Amino acid sequence: MKAVKVGLLGLGTVGGGTVNLLARNRDEITRRAGRAIDVVHAATRHLDRPRTCSTAGIRLTTDLFEVVDNPEIEIIVELIGGESLAKELTLRAIDNGKHVVTANKALIALHGNEIFRRARDKGASIGFEAAVAGGIPIIKAVREALVGNRIEWLAGIINGTANFILSEMFYESREFGEVLAEAQRLGYAEADPTFDVEGIDAAHKLTILASIAFGIPLQFDKVHIEGITHINREDVAYAEEFGFRIKHLGICRRDERGISLRVHPTLLPARQLLSSVDGVMNAVMVKSDALGPTLYYGAGAGAEPTASAVVADLVDVVREFTLEPENRVPFLAFQSDALSHEPLLPLPEIEAAYYLRMQAMDQPGVLAEVTRLLGEAAISIEAIIQKQPTPGAEEVPVIILTHRVREWQIQQACARIEQLDSIQGYITRIRVERLD
Amino acid sequence: MKAVKVGLLGLGTVGGGTVNLLARNRDEITRRAGRAIDVVHAATRHLDRPRTCSTAGIRLTTDLFEVVDNPEIEIIVELIGGESLAKELTLRAIDNGKHVVTANKALIALHGNEIFRRARDKGASIGFEAAVAGGIPIIKAVREALVGNRIEWLAGIINGTANFILSEMFYESREFGEVLAEAQRLGYAEADPTFDVEGIDAAHKLTILASIAFGIPLQFDKVHIEGITHINREDVAYAEEFGFRIKHLGICRRDERGISLRVHPTLLPARQLLSSVDGVMNAVMVKSDALGPTLYYGAGAGAEPTASAVVADLVDVVREFTLEPENRVPFLAFQSDALSHEPLLPLPEIEAAYYLRMQAMDQPGVLAEVTRLLGEAAISIEAIIQKQPTPGAEEVPVIILTHRVREWQIQQACARIEQLDSIQGYITRIRVERLD
Numbered sequence: 116m117k118a119v120k121v122g123l124l125g126l127g128t129v130g131g132g133t134v135n136l137l138a139r140n141r142d143e144i145t146r147r148a149g150r151a152i153d154v155v156h157a158a159t160r161h162l163d164r165p166r167t168c169s170t171a172g173i174r175l176t177t178d179l180f181e182v183v184d185n186p187e188i189e190i191i192v193e194l195i196g197g198e199s200l201a202k203e204l205t206l207r208a209i210d211n212g213k214h215v216v217t218a219n220k221a222l223i224a225l226h227g228n229e230i231f232r233r234a235r236d237k238g239a240s241i242g243f244e245a246a247v248a249g250g251i252p253i254i255k256a257v258r259e260a261l262v263g264n265r266i267e268w269l270a271g272i273i274n275g276t277a278n279f280i281l282s283e284m285f286y287e288s289r290e291f292g293e294v295l296a297e298a299q300r301l302g303y304a305e306a307d308p309t310f311d312v313e314g315i316d317a318a319h320k321l322t323i324l325a326s327i328a329f330g331i332p333l334q335f336d337k338v339h340i341e342g343i344t345h346i347n348r349e350d351v352a353y354a355e356e357f358g359f360r361i362k363h364l365g366i367c368r369r370d371e372r373g374i375s376l377r378v379h380p381t382l383l384p385a386r387q388l389l390s391s392v393d394g395v396m397n398a399v400m401v402k403s404d405a406l407g408p409t410l411y412y413g414a415g416a417g418a419e420p421t422a423s424a425v426v427a428d429l430v431d432v433v434r435e436f437t438l439e440p441e442n443r444v445p446f447l448a449f450q451s452d453a454l455s456h457e458p459l460l461p462l463p464e465i466e467a468a469y470y471l472r473m474q475a476m477d478q479p480g481v482l483a484e485v486t487r488l489l490g491e492a493a494i495s496i497e498a499i500i501q502k503q504p505t506p507g508a509e510e511v512p513v514i515i516l517t518h519r520v521r522e523w524q525i526q527q528a529c530a531r532i533e534q535l536d537s538i539q540g541y542i543t544r545i546r547v548e549r550l551d
Numbered sequence: 552m553k554a555v556k557v558g559l560l561g562l563g564t565v566g567g568g569t570v571n572l573l574a575r576n577r578d579e580i581t582r583r584a585g586r587a588i589d590v591v592h593a594a595t596r597h598l599d600r601p602r603t604c605s606t607a608g609i610r611l612t613t614d615l616f617e618v619v620d621n622p623e624i625e626i627i628v629e630l631i632g633g634e635s636l637a638k639e640l641t642l643r644a645i646d647n648g649k650h651v652v653t654a655n656k657a658l659i660a661l662h663g664n665e666i667f668r669r670a671r672d673k674g675a676s677i678g679f680e681a682a683v684a685g686g687i688p689i690i691k692a693v694r695e696a697l698v699g700n701r702i703e704w705l706a707g708i709i710n711g712t713a714n715f716i717l718s719e720m721f722y723e724s725r726e727f728g729e730v731l732a733e734a735q736r737l738g739y740a741e742a743d744p745t746f747d748v749e750g751i752d753a754a755h756k757l758t759i760l761a762s763i764a765f766g767i768p769l770q771f772d773k774v775h776i777e778g779i780t781h782i783n784r785e786d787v788a789y790a791e792e793f794g795f796r797i798k799h800l801g802i803c804r805r806d807e808r809g810i811s812l813r814v815h816p817t818l819l820p821a822r823q824l825l826s827s828v829d830g831v832m833n834a835v836m837v838k839s840d841a842l843g844p845t846l847y848y849g850a851g852a853g854a855e856p857t858a859s860a861v862v863a864d865l866v867d868v869v870r871e872f873t874l875e876p877e878n879r880v881p882f883l884a885f886q887s888d889a890l891s892h893e894p895l896l897p898l899p900e901i902e903a904a905y906y907l908r909m910q911a912m913d914q915p916g917v918l919a920e921v922t923r924l925l926g927e928a929a930i931s932i933e934a935i936i937q938k939q940p941t942p943g944a945e946e947v948p949v950i951i952l953t954h955r956v957r958e959w960q961i962q963q964a965c966a967r968i969e970q971l972d973s974i975q976g977y978i979t980r981i982r983v984e985r986l987d
Contacts, residue, residue: 137699143699143701144698147766149878252691252692252695260686260688261863263861264576265579392824405568405572405856405858406859407686409849411848412848414842419840422841423839426699427699430695431695434879434880437874442874449583
């Protein structure tokens with residue numbers, strides 16, 4: 116069979132990795148796909164920059180639209196990142212009758228509904244496995260392998276930078292800022308780390324995962340987002356005393372009241388498999404009614420892991436070339452006319468157990484006051500630790516684990532506790548999930 | 552679109568689970584697949600037996616061939632197990648122009664080459680995700696998600712019974728026989744546990760995994776198979792002292808000399824994610840050149856987890872209905888004319904590190920003799936533990952960890968060491984894999 120002709124937008128880290136992988140494993144890929152896949156045209160910002168890949172046989176241009184408009188090309192691989200230009204190029208590629216493979220999570224999370232609508236009108240395939248958890252085939256697993264299941268919840272370590280920082284804080288007892296600086300030196304964190312440490316990147320990915328898990332439209336604006344910047348090493352250490360690890364998770368869950376989407380630091384039981392996922396690695400756990408819990412683990416970023424997902428999408432798209440769109444795997448796992456509009460729970464209605472840490476005056480009766488206020492908010496307590504004061508200190512840390520409650524109960528109770536004269540400053544609050 | 556009509560062979564555990572799942576999640580499945588999937592005809596041994604599923608709307612028969620010959624049926628789901636009859640039915644279904652989904656690992660491992668040849672001739676799809684690791688989508692991951700990768704090795708906990716027994720031996724310090732009896736009481740082990748504890752079931756699955764990983768024909772007879780019956784709780788405890796867990800693994804690995812296929816108890820570093828996979832759960836780790844290590848974890852058996860894989864295969868087959876066979880995912884991941892005939896390494900050529908345990912007379916000079924003989928076989932030692940003798944005992948256990956060697960070196964050295972007057976009985980040998 117004829118080789119498939121691919122046009123590449125962007126020759127950076129992932130673009131270079133994709134070119135390298137397609138070249139190095141050309142024989143292996145052809146033996147599987149039944150035909151070769153060749154990048155014939157690529158757009159790059161600078162034609163004369165040193166590259167991580169050979170561009171022999173590839174027509175290079177600085178004009179992204181030249182690639183998208185090239186009639187010879189059947190599939191466009193979008194790897195420029197960002198939103199507006201990527202969206203314009205993707206829509207134009209679709210209008211030109213091409214299929215699109217992208218690693219761009221912001222593009223799909225924010226504009227996927229529009230892109231998929233256009234793609235359906237034009238019969239285009241859109242592959243976006245590389246947009247979530249790098250090379251881990253989590254999109255494929257949820258959309259195809261779990262097709263017979265009703266999914267209950269999904270929880271994932273889907274940002275490698277945040278996971279690296281929390282792992283270092285745990286194993287090396289270091290502070291957030293110190294580890295972040297090291298992550299930046301090692302290239303695990305960007306110069307501006309906001310997207311990673313504030314949870315925005317994870318929220319893009321969770322938006323996509325929630326849609327394919329529950330068959331709902333993409334709704335990034337409904338995700339409750341918390342980063343890890345307020346986690347300190349005391350919290351990491353106290354969590355360990357209770358038998359927990361702190362992980363930054365994206366969680367979506369469906370119950371009878373609705374669906375919740377949230378990204379936040381979470382105490383997880385240390386024996387949970389997800390707790391053993393360290394460093395820059397990613398993993399997603401999915402709980403579904405027939406299959407029960409499954410977990411998918413691997414590299415969530417990097418040139419070749421991401422390229423691995425891009426190539427898998429390319430082969431899937433090639434296999435679908437002759438398939439009527441209604442027989443293809445639907446973009447969001449469910450047929451477009453079968454997406455549901457279940458309510459998304461507002462934050463106060465979300466249910467979780469809680470880790471609370473507060474600074475209390477070292478005097479009798481404080482615990483009685485705190486527990487009375489928790490009781491009045493109908494919050495039941497699982498465990499309390501009151502630390503010994505350090506010599507000379509007037510305050511002691513008090514750490515409380517609650518049973519599952521609604522978010523509004525915690526907010527109400529914490530506001531009242533913070534007004535006590537015997538409590539100093541604000542209460543640190545971290546959600547606890549047992550994932551069972 | 553019209554509902555797809557399915558015929559079921561076998562209404563036991565997995566058959567009942569499949570009927571239940573298709574009924575309970577009919578809406579969810581239809582929203583995804585774009586059409587309903589209905590079991591309309593099922594063969595069962597006894598028509599009047601109490602069942603785990605409702606058979607309303609399903610025509611029942613005791614004649615398996617009646618289902619296979621029913622012209623109305625598009626897909627046959629084979630869940631009777633065993634070899635000969637299952638093979639006959641499968642080939643007849645293919646000849647009748649039907650597609651087949653099966654959970655039968657022996658059928659595929661032993662007769663897959665012939666079945667796939669027939670299916671190619673007739674344009675039939677054959678789904679067998681449920682045959683390996685229950686509901687974990689490991690076939691899909693390796694065949695589709697890793698399509699761009701050259702796979703280096705794959706190692707899996709693919710028999711839940713063996714993993715349950717080894718987990719209990721570790722956590723409860725119990726002996727093999729005692730735990731096996733409990734597993735039989737709990738229904739985790741068969742009355743005749745041979746297939747599970749002797750590694751035959753795992754070898755069937757490994758045969759399939761190796762073929763889709765490396766693009767080689769199915770070669771069950773080339774798998775080196777060891778069970779767990781000779782593992783005792785001392786080995787489990789000593790392994791822990793060295794920082795290892797003992798797991799029963801199926802391993803296939805490709806290096807410049809060839810491919811090795813083996814199923815055996817293995818010492819794994821305790822911090823390896825696979826070491827944390829306990830009880831009846833399964834997990835498979837795959838190392839490939841672009842993506843690096845990935846791991847897939849979940850329930851490897853049971854009615855609904857296995858049914859989950861059956862339903863996923865059904866939907867995949869339905870989506871492929873109108874696809875020319877050359878555009879479908881190939882049965883063994885690689886196009887049939889692109890399978891390779893790389894040499895499979897004979898056992899003496901397999902490379903692994905080794906855990907050796909021997910009973911030595913408590914007298915000076917024994918260690919010197921043992922280490923001299925290991926040195927003469929060019930085996931280098933990583934660690935030695937010599938235990939204190941229990942009061943009154945004349946022998947002490949000596950445990951040795953070696954670096955990586957060839958199997959023949961270990962065989963040679965152990966034969967010579969076993970001849971020493973100062974060594975009692977046989978040497979226990981367990982392979983060590985670091986999976987890095």
